[in-house]
Amino acid sequence: xxxDTPANDLAVREELRLASRAxxxxxxxxxxxxxxxxxxxxxxxVENGLIQLPGIEHVRVNLSTKRASVRWRGATPPDLLQxxxxxxFPGHLSEAEDGRKDPELGRLIRALAVAGFAAMNIMLLxxxxxxxxxxxxxxxFHWISAALALPSLxxxxxxxxxxxxxxxxxxxxxxxxxxxxxxxxAFALSLYDTVHNEPHAYFDAAASLIFFLLIxxxxxxxxxxxxxxxxxxxxxxxxxxATVLRDDGRRDYLPLGEIEPGMRLALAAGDRIPVDGVxxxxxxxxxxxxxxGESAPQQVQAGSVVRAGTLNLSGPLTIxxxxxxxxxxxxxxxxxxxxxxxxxxxxxxxxxxxxxLYSPVVHAAAFMTCxxxxxxxxxxxxxxxxxxxxxxxxxxxxxxxxxxxxxxVAARRLFENGxxxxxxxxxxxxxxxxxVVFDKTGTLTLGKPRLLNADxxxxxxLSIAAAIAERSSHPxxxxxxxxxxxxxxxxxxxxxxxxxxxEAWLEGSLYRLGRAGWALGESGETSESATVLSSxxxxxxRFSFADAERPQARAAIDNLRVHGLRLEVLSGxxxxxxxxxxxxxxxDNVAGGLLPAQKLGHLDALAAQxxxxxxxxxxxxxxxxxxxxxxxxxxxxxxxxxxxAADFVFLRDGLDAVPVALGVSRAAGRLVRxxxxxxIAYNAIALPIAIAGYVTPLIAALAMSLxxxxxxxxxxxxxxxxxxxRGASSSRARAGDFRPALxxxx
Amino acid sequence: MSSLVFLIPLALVLGGAALAAFFWSLRxxxxxxxxxxxxxxxxxxxxxxxxxxxxxxxxxxxxxxG
Numbered sequence: 001x002x003x004d005t006p007a008n009d010l011a012v013r014e015e016l017r018l019a020s021r022a023x024x025x026x027x028x029x030x031x032x033x034x035x036x037x038x039x040x041x042x043x044x045x046v047e048n049g050l051i052q053l054p055g056i057e058h059v060r061v062n063l064s065t066k067r068a069s070v071r072w073r074g075a076t077p078p079d080l081l082q083x084x085x086x087x088x089f090p091g092h093l094s095e096a097e098d099g100r101k102d103p104e105l106g107r108l109i110r111a112l113a114v115a116g117f118a119a120m121n122i123m124l125l126x127x128x129x130x131x132x133x134x135x136x137x138x139x140x141f142h143w144i145s146a147a148l149a150l151p152s153l154x155x156x157x158x159x160x161x162x163x164x165x166x167x168x169x170x171x172x173x174x175x176x177x178x179x180x181x182x183x184x185x186a187f188a189l190s191l192y193d194t195v196h197n198e199p200h201a202y203f204d205a206a207a208s209l210i211f212f213l214l215i216x217x218x219x220x221x222x223x224x225x226x227x228x229x230x231x232x233x234x235x236x237x238x239x240x241x242a243t244v245l246r247d248d249g250r251r252d253y254l255p256l257g258e259i260e261p262g263m264r265l266a267l268a269a270g271d272r273i274p275v276d277g278v279x280x281x282x283x284x285x286x287x288x289x290x291x292x293g294e295s296a297p298q299q300v301q302a303g304s305v306v307r308a309g310t311l312n313l314s315g316p317l318t319i320x321x322x323x324x325x326x327x328x329x330x331x332x333x334x335x336x337x338x339x340x341x342x343x344x345x346x347x348x349x350x351x352x353x354x355x356x357l358y359s360p361v362v363h364a365a366a367f368m369t370c371x372x373x374x375x376x377x378x379x380x381x382x383x384x385x386x387x388x389x390x391x392x393x394x395x396x397x398x399x400x401x402x403x404x405x406x407x408x409v410a411a412r413r414l415f416e417n418g419x420x421x422x423x424x425x426x427x428x429x430x431x432x433x434x435x436v437v438f439d440k441t442g443t444l445t446l447g448k449p450r451l452l453n454a455d456x457x458x459x460x461x462l463s464i465a466a467a468i469a470e471r472s473s474h475p476x477x478x479x480x481x482x483x484x485x486x487x488x489x490x491x492x493x494x495x496x497x498x499x500x501x502x503e504a505w506l507e508g509s510l511y512r513l514g515r516a517g518w519a520l521g522e523s524g525e526t527s528e529s530a531t532v533l534s535s536x537x538x539x540x541x542r543f544s545f546a547d548a549e550r551p552q553a554r555a556a557i558d559n560l561r562v563h564g565l566r567l568e569v570l571s572g573x574x575x576x577x578x579x580x581x582x583x584x585x586x587x588d589n590v591a592g593g594l595l596p597a598q599k600l601g602h603l604d605a606l607a608a609q610x611x612x613x614x615x616x617x618x619x620x621x622x623x624x625x626x627x628x629x630x631x632x633x634x635x636x637x638x639x640x641x642x643x644x645a646a647d648f649v650f651l652r653d654g655l656d657a658v659p660v661a662l663g664v665s666r667a668a669g670r671l672v673r674x675x676x677x678x679x680i681a682y683n684a685i686a687l688p689i690a691i692a693g694y695v696t697p698l699i700a701a702l703a704m705s706l707x708x709x710x711x712x713x714x715x716x717x718x719x720x721x722x723x724x725x726r727g728a729s730s731s732r733a734r735a736g737d738f739r740p741a742l743x744x745x746x
Numbered sequence: 747m748s749s750l751v752f753l754i755p756l757a758l759v760l761g762g763a764a765l766a767a768f769f770w771s772l773r774x775x776x777x778x779x780x781x782x783x784x785x786x787x788x789x790x791x792x793x794x795x796x797x798x799x800x801x802x803x804x805x806x807x808x809x810x811x812g
Contacts, residue, residue, distance in 0.1 A: 040788035063782030109772060117765045121758060137750070144754065 011243040011268075014253030016077040018240060019093040026073045027057065032080060034068050034091040037061055042089065049087040053078045093240065102225055105218075111156040112214045118152030119204070119211040123701075126204040130698045135197075142194040145203035153187055156210050159217065175355040175400055178362055182395035183209055189388045205392050205700050212708050213400045220404040220424055223411040242267070242274040245318065256325045267317045269498070270473065272309060275321045276328045279304045282317035283499035286310045287475065289447045290639045291329060291620045293439060293572025295547045297475060299499050309620050309639065314474050315498020329620065333641060336596055336624035349425045351403045354676065358399065366390045369691045382693075389695040393686045398707040402675035405715040410668035413718060417660050418652040426647035428672075429631040430665040432612050436560055436658070437603065437629070439617035440571035440581050440592075441547065442637060446653065447618070449475055450548035451483040457541045463487045464506060465533045465541060468494070468513045472502050476531055477513070479545055501531075509535050516542075547581070552656040557585045559659040566611075570599050572621045599625040616658060618642055633658060664718075671718055675711045682707040 020028040037046060043061045046068055050059045055074035062069070068091065072078055084091040125141040133141065160183070164176035183206045190201040241255040245264040259265070259275055267273065269284065285297040291309040300306060306319060308328035325331070366387045373383035407424040414421055421427070441447050454462060462480075466487035469477035471494050481487070491504040501514010512519035512534045519534040533541040560567060568589040571578035575592030582590040591602065603625050606613050615622070615629030618638035626632040626645040634646035635653075643649050650657035686703050689695060771777070 040785040043782065043785060044789055061782065062779040063785055064779045106772065110769065113765055113768050113772075117761055121761055124757075125754075140750075144758075148758075 011253050011266075012081060013077050013079065014243075015240050016080060016093065018253070018255055020077065023071070028072055028077070030070045030072070030077070030080060030093070032068045032070060032084065032091045032093060033066060034061070034084060034089050035066050036089040036091075037063060037066055037068075045087055046084070046089055050080065050083060053080070053083055105221055105225055108159065108214065108218045108221055111159055112211070112218050115152050115156035115207065115211040115214050118148045118156075119207040122148050122204045122207045126697065126701070129201075138199070139194070139197060142190075142201045142203070145201065146191055146194055149187060149190075149203040149207050152207050152210065153183065156214060157183055160210070160213065173356055173359050174352050175358075178355070178359040178391075179209070179213060179395060179400065181363070182391045185388045186392045186395075189385065193385075200697050202388075202392055202697050202700065205395075205697060205704065208701065209392075209395055209704065212704070216401040216404040219408040223408045223421070224423065226415070226420075259321050259325060261321050261323055263321045265319050265321060267312050267319060269312055269314055269316060271312050273306050273312060273319070275308050275325050276323050277306055277319040277321045279306060280318045280320050282315055284315035284317050285313040285474065285499055287313050289441045289619065293441045293619050293621055295441045295445065295447065295449070295573050295577060301499065314472075314496065330641065333596060333620050333623050336600060337627045337641075337645060339624075349403075350428050350672065351399070354399065362391065362394045365394070365687065365691070372691075373693070386691070386693045386695075389693070389700070390687065390690040393690040393695055393700050393703060394683055395704075398679040398682060398704075398711045399676070401708055401711050402679055402715075403672055405712050406668050406671045406675060406718065409715050409718045410664050413664050414648075414661060417657065417664075418650055419657050419661050420649040420651065422647050422649065426631055427665045427668045429612075429647070430614065430662060431669040433565065433614040433630060433662075435566045435568065435606060435611045435613045437568045437570055437606075437613055437615050437617075437625070438587075439615075439619060439622045439625075440569055440578050441573050442618035443550070443616050443622075443635065444553055444569065444581055444585065444655070445547035445549055447637070448548055449479045449545040451479045452544045452546050453542075454483045457543075461533065461541045464489055464511060465513055465543070467491060468502055468504050468511060468533075471504075472496055474502075476543075476545060477502065480513070480543060510537075511535055511540075547577075549581070549585070550653060550655040552654040553585060556655040556657075556659050557587065559656075560662070561586075563659075563662065565614075570594055570602055570625070572596075572599075572619065596621040596624055600628055603628045614658075614662075633661065667718055671715055675714055678710055678714065679707065682710075 016030060017028075020030040023029055034046060037043060043063060046061050047059045050056055050068070050070060053072075055078050056070060056072045058071040060069050061067070070080060081091060081093075122145045125145050129138050129141055157180070160176045160179050163174065164180040167174045167177060186202040186206040186209075190203050190206070194201055241253055242259060243266045244252050244254050244259065245266050246252060251266065254263075256274055264280060265274065265277065273286075279300055279302050281302050283299075283301045286300050286306060287297055288294045288307070288310045290311070291307050297313055300317075305322075306317075308325070308330050369390050370383045370387035373386050374380060377383065404424065407421075407427055410427055411421045411424075438444050457465075462484050464487075466481050466484035467489040468491065469480035470487065471491075472478075489506055491506055494502065494504040496502045497514070497518070499515075500518040501512055503510060503512045503514075505511070514531065516530045516532045519532050519537075520539060521537050531543045531545070532539055533543070557567065566589070567587045569578055569582040569587050569591070571581075571590075571592045572594055573592055575590075578590050578592030582588075594602070599622065603613055603615065607628070607630070612630040615625050615632040616634070617623075617626055617632070618635050620639045620641060622634075623639065623641045623645050626634065626642055631648075632646045633648040633650065634642045635657075636643070636649055636651045638646070638649075648657075648661050650661075682703070686695075689699070
């Protein structure tokens with residue numbers, strides 16, 4: 001999208017059209033992801049900037065999802081991406097279906113609203129009853145309560161009933177089973193007592209129970225949805241289609257699914273390779289870091305085999321597709337991932353494991369109570385009333401909130417540190433790890449080269465090199481340019497030779513920056529792939545590069561080692577490169593040159609030894625391993641598929657995200673256990689009172705509310721104290737700063 | 747006592763009206779961009795053409811079909 005040749009421009013616009021939705025009457029709607037917007041000023045800049053393009057009718061930026069929705073009409077789509085780039089908010093196309101609302105969230109919110117309405121009104125009436133209404137008023141209020149409770153039960157309780165039913169049908173039990181049983185019996189008993197003019201009714205308990213539990217359920221869903229929205233908003237790395245060269249010279253932009261083997265595809269510098277293929281013509285360098293983990297750019301020419309997902313760096317290429325998109329490298333990774341997914345025993349959430357112990361105990365206690373009262377008093381109505389009171393008072397209100405509320409607070413804490421959590425159970429799994437496996441390229445390192453020997457080169461020579469390098473987007477050039485920012489020289493006739501380097505005239509001399517074999521001619525250079533600067537064919541400077549380590553990599557690794565975790569590096573890069581990075585960070589267990597299936601095999605072997613592994617990786621080649629690991633983490637710059645496979649995604653550059661996530665997870669784990677202890681303590685007190693038959697609706701309401709409030713208050717402690725201090729020191733920018741992610745994705 | 751006969755239904759009707767209003771605003775997309783809504787108070791709606799776009803909340807909502 002940065003080059004402006006007409007052919008490439010066509011491809012960009014066609015891609016835009018493919019991604020747009022027709023609204024009828026010549027109107028189209030395009031969804032753009034704009035990760036850089038974070039304030040009112042950004043909204044204004046984007047909306048005002050885009051509306052001025054010809055053909056654009058409407059622009060609206062959604063700050064929460066970092067998305068802009070644009071309506072336009074006309075034969076050719078306006079060049080939105082370039083306009084965004086000019087405005088300083090580089091964006092990219094986002095899937096049309098991403099813009100749809102989340103139906104599950106809508107259902108939860110509506111259920112919550114109805115439950116809240118019913119619970120508040122019933123509570124209002126109940127308070128009057130408790131404060132001693134006369135029999136006629138009490139009876140009327142009970143009937144009104146019943147009328148309010150029934151729709152709330154049917155509409156809002158559905159969420160629990162359906163989940164409980166599907167668990168029971170599969171022969172399992174979860175937290176929703178005791179909830180459903182308790183709520184339904186409470187309602188049935190209260191209705192029976194109301195009909196028979198009894199003094200007590202538990203409508204308020206049934207309604208407020210549903211209300212409290214729905215709060216936990218909704219918060220849990222919101223947390224995960226927010227993480228998903230942010231991850232979706234990141235830069236897409238897979239192309240949507242490619243420009244096909246027809247035999248009669250026409251160029252068509254076809255979507256990925258319609259590319260057949262044998263088609264000739266035109267690729268500009270800066271494009272990702274859409275499908276596996278063979279180069280027909282052209283010379284260029286490929287960045288394979290995302291696909292295979294190799295850090296050094298690979299030189300390719302006619303006849304070379306290229307893999308989908310790699311990035312074409314320097315020159316235009318024509319490739320012949322050799323397989324369909326479904327059979328490409330990317331698709332092979334998806335197959336490996338599915339196999340890994342099937343092989344992994346499904347993790348049972350802590351709350352579900354607790355429920356498996358909890359519901360038999362509670363139901364048995366209620367049943368024994370019923371029998372006991374039958375024997376003792378012989379009054380079956382009394383016996384059933386007490387048994388149901390036992391069920392109501394032990395209904396896992398606090399238990400249902402104990403886990404989600406802690407996870408929501410923990411997710412918020414991580415969000416402030418630029419870490420997204422995709423699944424609540426990830427916290428539980430992260431606390432159990434004993435091994436951390438890192439990928440090298442793009443994970444321990446940034447996947448971007450850094451100039452090593454800047455100090456050994458004469459400053460004026462380096463300035464010239466930097467000024468020349470400034471004109472190229474090749475990663476090595478950018479590393480040289482970055483070592484001397486703002487370097488400028490009166491260059492003329494600058495030309496870039498794909499796969500070779502860049503040349504320029506300065507004060508009568510011809511300077512060449514690039515491969516030694518090309519820059520120095522035939523003048524006896526030993527390693528011809530080294531990068532040099534030559535002046536009229538003579539060597540002026542030699543550059544050596546290394547992949548830059550992620551910021552705080554060293555500190556993060558040391559921190560993990562102090563926690564007693566075994567550390568390993570598994571890399572697709574050459575063993576020597578993997579070894580170099582690992583030993584500079586002090587990691588002993590290294591394996592290099594691994595294929596994706598070998599990485600997967602290594603993780604399976606670790607799992608067979610009973611180890612629980614945290615996998616941190618970013619590439620396509622890591623995706624199967626990310627799925628196979630007990631828990632996984634990926635940087636925002638990772639391939640789409642890797643990000644979707646990971647449980648945590650960190651948006652900032654620093655590797656300190658790994659120890660921060662571990663620290664927050666362990667703190668959350670402690671609080672969850674405390675909350676369980678509180679819930680059990682509550683039951684230990686409440687159960688004997690209930691069995692003894694002393695529970696009135698007033699006591700039940702007080703006990704349930706009190707236990708819920710205590711659990712929530714305990715969870716909120718995660719937001720204070722030691723963790724906050726650590727979060728503040730590591731947050732370099734505001735929570736919504738997504739720029740590092742954007743830069744490294746390009 | 748007789749006051750309860752109309753006060754209780756009145757309370758329920760008012761509560762129900764608030765519930766209906768919430769459902770309406772939810773379906774109308776008022777909660778789609780809470781962060782953006784908080785920031786937009788800093789923008790002057792009369793300043794420019796794009797401003798005309800964001801006053802137009804109802805049908806302009808991207809996630810609504812049609």
